[in-house]
Structures are given as C-alpha cells and as structure tokens.
Amino acid sequence: MSLKPAYSGALLPLHTSTPPQPGKIATVPHTLELYLDYVCPFSAKQFKVFYxxxxPIIKQNYQSPGVRVIFRQQIQPWHPSSTLVHEAGAAVLNLAPEKFWEFSAALFEKQEEYFDVNVVHESRNQTYKRLAKLAAETTGVDEKKYYELLEISDKPGPDGGLNIGNKVTDDVKYMTKTNRLVGVHVTPTVLFNGWTEGSISSSWSKEDWEKWLDKNLK
Incomplete structure (x- = not known):
C-alpha cells in the first residue's frame, strides 16, 4: 500500500545516497511493511532485532534494487493505552518526522511503562505528559508544543461537542482506516510487496532475517 506523503517519516531512511526528504517517498521495487503496536511485547521483540x-545489513547489501521499509502503526484496542502511545507516534510524525524511527525505538524500550497496570491510576493527560517528556528527551521536540497536540480539553468544543479528541485524532483515524483495508489484526504482522508474509516471526534472529533477505531481495 502507498504511504501518504504527510507520513513520510514512517518510511525508514535506508538509501544513504539519496536520503528521503519529508513529503517525498522513495521509489524502489520492493516494499516491506511492519505492522507494530507499541505496547505489544512481540512487536518490541521484532522491532529491536530489525532496527x-x-x-545495517539492508543498508550495506541491499541498496540495489532496494526496498522501502514502512512502520505501520497498529492500534490494539484491548489495551486502552495502545491508542495513547500511537497518538504519541503521530505527534512525532507531525513535529519531527525524521525522528520517528528513533522515537519508536525509545518507546519500545520503555513500553512496559505504558502497559495496563502502569497507566490505570493516571489520567489520560497524565500519560500524555509522560509521553511528551520522552519525546522531548528522545527527539528534541518542544515538550510544550508536543503536549499540546495530545492534550484533551475538559471544556466542550466550539459547537458544544464533548467528543472533541485532540490534534492528532485525524491521524489516528487515517492509520486505522488504512490498516483495515489490508485486514491486519494481530501484531506483529509483516507485508511484503502488498501480501502478508506469514513466514516472518517475532522470534526471528538476525540470521533468520539474513536468509530471508538473501532469498527475496537479490
């Protein structure tokens, strides 16, 4: 599936000779899409090995013909905080798209801090404040501006609405709609050139990935 230019930060910058610019998508023959949830332990396991x-192997050995790697944010609603952490990812895509993968790595490292047990006694905005601090420390974004994208007001909207969301609600709607089009449910799920690649497991080692890359990208 194509990637909306506004979310180009989700495209991993692999091609060192012509690094992708915000709003521009590299054109290469293969596409690898990683559907991951920030509070899924199996997603974290796969992401850490891959990232x-x-x-580094892809950058060294597979620049030609090349592969696009896209991080697809997959919200799993049975974990309420899943929405909150993916909103945090969307906020980074808005303010510092070139730092999205770096922020994702930090969020996966800290994922247990956003598990159900560790958010149950704090308000939604309190969780956002912790995420804003992490984003500022990781990416250098302005913590106040970042938090303003996530904060939920306790006042009705201009039209009296009470379900007003925040400034990244439209981003959440977009990622949810696009993921539903390909029927992804569990995480991690990997698509290769538009098709689910069921052979790829979250338990894969570096060596497993090397074998797969050699078979599919050369």
Missing part, C-alpha cells in the same frame, strides 16, 4: 541488527 538494530537488520537495518
């Missing part, structure tokens, strides 16, 4: 061990 730290596999990405």
């Amino acid at each position: 730290h061990d596999v990405v």
Whole structure:
C-alpha cells in the first residue's frame, strides 16, 4: 500500500545516497511493511532485532534494487493505552518526522511503562505528559508544543461537542482506516510487496532475517 506523503517519516531512511526528504517517498521495487503496536511485547521483540541488527545489513547489501521499509502503526484496542502511545507516534510524525524511527525505538524500550497496570491510576493527560517528556528527551521536540497536540480539553468544543479528541485524532483515524483495508489484526504482522508474509516471526534472529533477505531481495 502507498504511504501518504504527510507520513513520510514512517518510511525508514535506508538509501544513504539519496536520503528521503519529508513529503517525498522513495521509489524502489520492493516494499516491506511492519505492522507494530507499541505496547505489544512481540512487536518490541521484532522491532529491536530489525532496527538494530537488520537495518545495517539492508543498508550495506541491499541498496540495489532496494526496498522501502514502512512502520505501520497498529492500534490494539484491548489495551486502552495502545491508542495513547500511537497518538504519541503521530505527534512525532507531525513535529519531527525524521525522528520517528528513533522515537519508536525509545518507546519500545520503555513500553512496559505504558502497559495496563502502569497507566490505570493516571489520567489520560497524565500519560500524555509522560509521553511528551520522552519525546522531548528522545527527539528534541518542544515538550510544550508536543503536549499540546495530545492534550484533551475538559471544556466542550466550539459547537458544544464533548467528543472533541485532540490534534492528532485525524491521524489516528487515517492509520486505522488504512490498516483495515489490508485486514491486519494481530501484531506483529509483516507485508511484503502488498501480501502478508506469514513466514516472518517475532522470534526471528538476525540470521533468520539474513536468509530471508538473501532469498527475496537479490
């Protein structure tokens, strides 16, 4: 599936010779899409191996013909905080798209801090404040501006509405709609060139990924 230019930060910058610019999408023959949830332990396991061990291999050995790697944010509503942390990702895409993958790595490292047990006694805005602090520390974004994107007002909207959302609600709607089009449910799920690649597991090691890359990208 295509990637909306406004969310180009979700595209991993792999092609060092012509690094992608915000709003522009690289054109290469293969596309690998990682559907991940920030509060899913299995997503964290897959992301950490891929980001730290596999990405350097792709940069070194698979620049030609090339592959686009896209992080698809997959909200899992049975974990209420899943929406909140993905809103945090959307806020980074808005303010510092080039830092999205870096922020995602930090959020996966801290994911247990946003598990059900660790958010149950705080308000939604209190969770947002913790996420704003993490984003500021990780990406350098202005903490106040970032929080303003997430904050939920306790006052009715201009038309009296009470379900007014926040400034990234439209981003959540977009990611939810696009993910539903391909029928993704569980995380992690990987699509390769538009098709679910069921062979890829969250338990894969660096060596497993190397074998798959050699088979599919050369």
